[in-house]
Amino acid sequence: MGSYMILYPTMVRPKILITRRVPDEALKLLAPHFEIEHYNKSTAIPRRLLLSKIRDKEGMLCILTEKVDRRLLQAAPRLKAVSTYSVGFDHIDIAACSEKRIVVTNTPGVLTETTADFTWALLLACARRVVEGDRFMRGGKYKGWDPMMILGSDVHGKTLGVVGLGRIGQAVARRAMGFGMKVLYYDAQMIFPEVERQFGAQYCEFQELLRQSDFITVHVVLDAATHHMIDEKAFALMKRSAYLINAARGPIVDEKALVKALRGQRIRGAALDVYEFEPKMAQGLSQLANVVLAPHLASASLETRAKMGVMAAEGLVDVLARRKTPAHAANPEVCEEIFSRA
Numbered sequence: 001m002g003s004y005m006i007l008y009p010t011m012v013r014p015k016i017l018i019t020r021r022v023p024d025e026a027l028k029l030l031a032p033h034f035e036i037e038h039y040n041k042s043t044a045i046p047r048r049l050l051l052s053k054i055r056d057k058e059g060m061l062c063i064l065t066e067k068v069d070r071r072l073l074q075a076a077p078r079l080k081a082v083s084t085y086s087v088g089f090d091h092i093d094i095a096a097c098s099e100k101r102i103v104v105t106n107t108p109g110v111l112t113e114t115t116a117d118f119t120w121a122l123l124l125a126c127a128r129r130v131v132e133g134d135r136f137m138r139g140g141k142y143k144g145w146d147p148m149m150i151l152g153s154d155v156h157g158k159t160l161g162v163v164g165l166g167r168i169g170q171a172v173a174r175r176a177m178g179f180g181m182k183v184l185y186y187d188a189q190m191i192f193p194e195v196e197r198q199f200g201a202q203y204c205e206f207q208e209l210l211r212q213s214d215f216i217t218v219h220v221v222l223d224a225a226t227h228h229m230i231d232e233k234a235f236a237l238m239k240r241s242a243y244l245i246n247a248a249r250g251p252i253v254d255e256k257a258l259v260k261a262l263r264g265q266r267i268r269g270a271a272l273d274v275y276e277f278e279p280k281m282a283q284g285l286s287q288l289a290n291v292v293l294a295p296h297l298a299s300a301s302l303e304t305r306a307k308m309g310v311m312a313a314e315g316l317v318d319v320l321a322r323r324k325t326p327a328h329a330a331n332p333e334v335c336e337e338i339f340s341r342a
C-alpha cells in the first residue's frame with residue numbers, strides 16, 4: 001500500500017473506501033463504524049487502483065470525478081452503498097446500482113444557498129468585469145480614473161432567466177429580488193405557483209426565456225434531455241447583450257458553441273464554474289476576455305464542505321449500519337426494499 005492510503009484500524013467492521021481527501025468532520029463520523037481505506041489525496045484516484053481497492057469494500061464515499069459504472073460495480077461484489085460527496089449524481093449509473101441493490105446517497109440541501117451565492121458572484125463578476133479589473137490593477141495598468149474604462153453592464157432592474165427552478169434555481173431567483181430584477185424561469189418538470197407568488201417569478205417557455213433575458217443562469221440536472229441544452233441555436237436566440245452563467249454541469253452547454261458565441265460577440269459575456277470535459281476547457285475559452293472562469297467552486301465554503309462531508313458520511317452509516325433510511329437517496333426504492341427487510 002502506498003503512503004497515500006491511510007487505514008483506520010478497527011475490529012471487524014464493514015470495509016469502506018474513501019476516494020479523496022474530505023473534511024475531518026466526515027472522518028470522525030465514519031471512524032467508529034468502519035474499517036476505512038482512504039485515498040487521502042487532492043488528485044483523483046487512478047482508475048485501476050480504484051477498481052482493485054473496491055473489491056472487498058461494502059461502502060464507498062466518492063466524489064463527482066469518479067465514474068461509478070457497470071465496470072466498477074463488476075469489480076465490487078460486496079458493495080452495498082455508494083455515498084457521493086455531491087448533490088449531483090450524473091457520474092453514477094443509478095440503474096446499474098439499483099439492479100445490484102446498491103443504495104446511492106447524495107448531499108442535497110446543504111449546499112443550496114452557498115451555490116446560489118456563488119452563482120451571483122459569477123453573475124456580478126462577468127457583468128461588472130471584476131476579474132478584468134483585478135488583472136488590470138495587478139498588471140500595473142491603472143493610471144487613474146477614466147470615464148470610459150472597463151465598462152460593464154448594470155444588473156439591477158434587468159431580467160434574470162433561470163433555467164431549472166429546483167432548490168438552487170429558487171435560491172438564485174430569491175436573491176434577484178434584492179436587485180429589483182424581473183425573474184423568468186423555465187422548468188421542464190413543473191411550474192411553481194408558490195415561487196411565482198413569493199418572488200414574482202414568471203414561467204416562460206425556454207426559447208422565450210432565451211430571447212427576453214439579460215442574464216441566463218442554468219440550474220438543471222445533467223441528463224440526456226439537458227445535454228447541450230444551450231447550443232448554437234440557443235445562443236442565436238439570446239440578446240447580443242446577454243450573459244450566460246453555468247454553475248450546474250458543463251455538458252449542459254455546448255462549449256464549442258459558447259466559444260464561438262463569445263468570440264463573435266453573439267452574446268456579451270459568460271461565467272462558468274463547470275466545463276464540458278472538466279477539468280479541460282474548450283480550445284480558445286481561456287483566451288477570451290469576456291468570460292469568467294472558476295474551477296467548480298460553487299459549493300466551496302468551509303461551512304458547506306463540512307456539512308456535505310457529514311451528510312455523505314451519515315448516508316453510509318445509515319445504510320451499512322442499518323441505522324435508518326438515509327435522508328437522501330438517488331434510488332429510494334432500493335432503500336425501502338432493504339429497510340423493509342431489515
Ligand code: DGY
Pocket residue numbers: 064085086087088089111248298299
Ligand atoms: C455537486 O454537489 O454536485 C457540486 O457540483 C459540487 O458541490
